[in-house]
Amino acid sequence: MAEPRLATPHLILFDWHGTLVDTHDAMFSAMEEMLPQLEDLGLVEELLPESECKTADDAKLVRYIRIFRRLHPQILAERRVSRTDIFNAIFGDNTDAKQVAHEAYNACYRRHFGEVKPFQDGLAEYLGAIRAAGIQLGVATNRNREFLDHELEIVDGGRWQSLFNVTICAGDVTAYKPDPEVLLNAAHAAGLEAGPNVWYVGDSTVDMVTGKNAPVTAVFFNGGQWEPSYIERRFAGDPDHRPDAIAASFEELTDLIDAALPEGSGAQSALADNRPAPYPGPKPPEPRIEPDWHPSVVNLARPRTLLFDWHATLVDTLDAMYHAVDDMLPELKGMGLMDNVIEPEEARSPEDARLVEYVRDHAQLHPKVRADRKISRTDIFEVLFGEDAEAKARAHEVFTHHYRKHFGTAKAFEPQVRNLLVALNRLPLRLGVITNRDREFFEEELRRVDGDDWSGFFELTICGDDVSQRKPHPDQLLLAAERLGESSDGGIWYVGDSTTDVIAAARAGQTAVFFNGAQWDLRWLNTIFPGNEKYPYKPDVVVNDFSEFWALVLACME
Structure with missing residues (x-):
């Protein structure tokens, strides 16, 4: 791919998750655990108004999180968006809200982190070749030190620990990215001033904004294999923070580095001598399968x-509805209605069976149902009581009693x-x-x-x-x-x-x-x-x- 000539790198700083390593399982598990806490954290009212969102994609994300307190299914399916990008999309420039969100996320991540793997094959070899060219390497991340040090110790059998001259984490600075402090401190620790000869390679919009705020050379690592139209859309309204270059793999990144080194220099020769045979880049995510009852293929009667x-x-009205259901379910046993709940084997699906079993055992909704916030009160009653119309009518009465305390x-x-x-x-x-x-x-x-x-x-x-x-x-x-x-x-x-x-x-x-x-x-x-x-x-x-x-x-x- 044709790229402009970049300044010769003396230090290349990398984002961690989504650039060097894949920690998606832990990251998304922590996000899905943290988002249902938004109301308790006082962050629902801090969500950015949709009219102030930078893109239509961000507006949809804000709406979905406001309503369901979880990530949009397409984000979960594709697993290409970072935690930092999510927080910046939904809170904008509200640094206090983002700080609270990051702290809550870290508390959740502490229960999930530990599994980490290189983002693509051959990373140790590529990083070694860059080091051989006399270029310092570092990591600049919003990850906490306790997480980064542990993951760096175990990733790829610990082979990476000697490759990095400097690592700067969220706990080492006073503000999270896109504040440039993490890059400024990393450059200073390497004995350099932030400028074009310092590169920052990251996979997110926030990384590019951080790089430009420093300012250093910002290279967008397209590990998520975003389509060019998506990347263009992300930066269309923010031309000052567009990346200086884009690389979809470490093979392409090494090409960029080679082109930026002085022609015929010892650094260029060392890079060529140590560079591995090309490794395949990251694969694009599996596409989300959309419903097949699409409006474009159906034949409907003209509506009157x-x-x-x-x-x-x-x-x-989800907040009030779920509060009322939470109040109602513990009363089922005292009303004799728990005896009317169907047996799990009578349920329509394994998911319904788990809901039934959990309510029978705990007199409350399964945590996943409460986190998803996607099932209505009426559907809950249908799952629990089946065709028992009298039991459903009594359940509706109790729900109504409690809903009176919450609706508005x-x-x-x-x-x-x-x-x-x-x-x-x-x-x-x-x-x-x-x-x-x-x-x-x-x-x-x-x-x-x-x-x-x-x-x-x-x-x-x-x-x-x-x-x-x-x-x-x-x-x-x-x-x-x-x-x-x-x-x-x-x-x-x-x-x-x-x-x-x-x-x-x-x-x-x-x-x-x-x-x-x-x-x-x-x-x-x-x-x-x-x-x-x-x-x-x-x-x-x-x-x-x-x-x-x-x-x-x-x-x-x-």
């Missing part, structure tokens, strides 16, 4: 009426939901809401979505306590069709985020639009919608966000 679920479709203002699930409803009201469509929420809560939330009254958007609303049987029974959807004076058929679309919503729509003969706000992948969608004899119901279409839904509506109306 759009009915929406409320929670986790139009609005986010709802937040739009996506920033553009209100604009979507405005636009839909301009079309020849009728809009309504079908929710298992009791009316006392729903009407209050409807009047207070992000401080705004949404009641004027909907021609009708049907709540859980308006009928004798809540979803997944079709009663609410059938009542909606009756009140609208319409046939209950495919011309009525019901848009919801749960298996319960899909079942109710299918039983009512209406079009089931599954709103995949939780970003389930195809494997999981096939798990929750197996389409077998016992669980035959599947959505007619899956949309991942409301921009897809808007395009789908327009296409079907044409």
